[in-house]
Amino acid sequence: MTTTTDTAVHDDEMVNAKITGYGKAYSIAVIFNALLLMLKESVPGVQDFMKSLGHHWITHGAFVLIVFVGLGMYFSKSGKEMSGSGLVSWIVGSTILGGLMIVGWFVIVG
Amino acid sequence: MSEQIYLLLHPTFGVLGIIAAVWVFVATLNVTHENVGRIRLAAKTSAVMIWLAYIVAGYFYVVYYGGDKAIIKAGPWPWAHNFFMENKEHMFFMVLVLATFLPIAASGPVDTNSGVRKVVMWSAAFVVLIGLAMEGAGAIIGMGVKVALLAQMG
Numbered sequence: 416m417t418t419t420t421d422t423a424v425h426d427d428e429m430v431n432a433k434i435t436g437y438g439k440a441y442s443i444a445v446i447f448n449a450l451l452l453m454l455k456e457s458v459p460g461v462q463d464f465m466k467s468l469g470h471h472w473i474t475h476g477a478f479v480l481i482v483f484v485g486l487g488m489y490f491s492k493s494g495k496e497m498s499g500s501g502l503v504s505w506i507v508g509s510t511i512l513g514g515l516m517i518v519g520w521f522v523i524v525g
Numbered sequence: 526m527s528e529q530i531y532l533l534l535h536p537t538f539g540v541l542g543i544i545a546a547v548w549v550f551v552a553t554l555n556v557t558h559e560n561v562g563r564i565r566l567a568a569k570t571s572a573v574m575i576w577l578a579y580i581v582a583g584y585f586y587v588v589y590y591g592g593d594k595a596i597i598k599a600g601p602w603p604w605a606h607n608f609f610m611e612n613k614e615h616m617f618f619m620v621l622v623l624a625t626f627l628p629i630a631a632s633g634p635v636d637t638n639s640g641v642r643k644v645v646m647w648s649a650a651f652v653v654l655i656g657l658a659m660e661g662a663g664a665i666i667g668m669g670v671k672v673a674l675l676a677q678m679g
Binding site: 427428429430431433434437438441444445448449452470472473475476479480483487498499500502503506507510513514517518521522525 | 579583586587607608611612614615616618619621622623625626629630632633637638639640641642643644647648651655
């Protein structure tokens with residue numbers, strides 16, 4: 416009998432902790448990117464704070480990269496592996512969701 | 526370096542990053558023990574090119590784009606900025622981070638691990654798709670400036 420848990424997936428399908436960690440970090444960074452856009456566009460104080468650190472777009476990019484690198488290092492060190500299919504679901508899902516959040520924001524609000 | 530050079534370098538680096546990502550996708554689809562090194566080289570090339578596109582575009586955007594933005598918004602295609610530029614500004618971070626992730630994914634055992642292959646191929650595919658969307662948006666923004674200047678000329 417087979418199960419769908421990662422531990423039961425064949426070794427050939429398991430992705431190492433570094434790739435898993437940075438893949439998950441990408442997914443979170445992409446959603447963070449969209450949420451930060453919505454926050455800075457709807458709360459003037461947030462955009463003012465970002466501008467106080469430099470151009471708001473530069474600051475925005477720096478925050479997204481810090482989230483990616485920081486979480487990537489953290490998740491990698493946790494040593495947790497994931498199946499390739501599972502990680503692809505994270506990457507595809509977050510890319511579509513993050514893209515739709517950005518486009519949707521400028522269609523509805525912008 | 527003139528303003529126009531930045532506008533030429535940005536899509537050029539972007540296209541090179543996209544082509545390298547296509548190379549990663551196709552080579553991973555046909556992976557053998559012999560071409561793993563080339564897959565990793567192509568993944569690094571894609572990341573470097575997308576980063577160069579980001580740096581050049583970032584400099585242009587911060588230093589020069591304000592003038593173009595005012596021209597576009599006063600012209601017949603204000604949505605070239607309001608929709609396409611605004612989307613491009615923020616979706617570029619997605620392709621930037623994904624292109625940075627691509628060589629990390631390709632550092633795994635691409636030839637012997639089907640899971641790593643799936644991750645590499647999906648990541649490369651999205652670098653291509655988002656990259657092409659960025660190229661298209663850039664073309665529309667450029668046209669936004671042109672039609673606005675043509676309208677000013679009467």
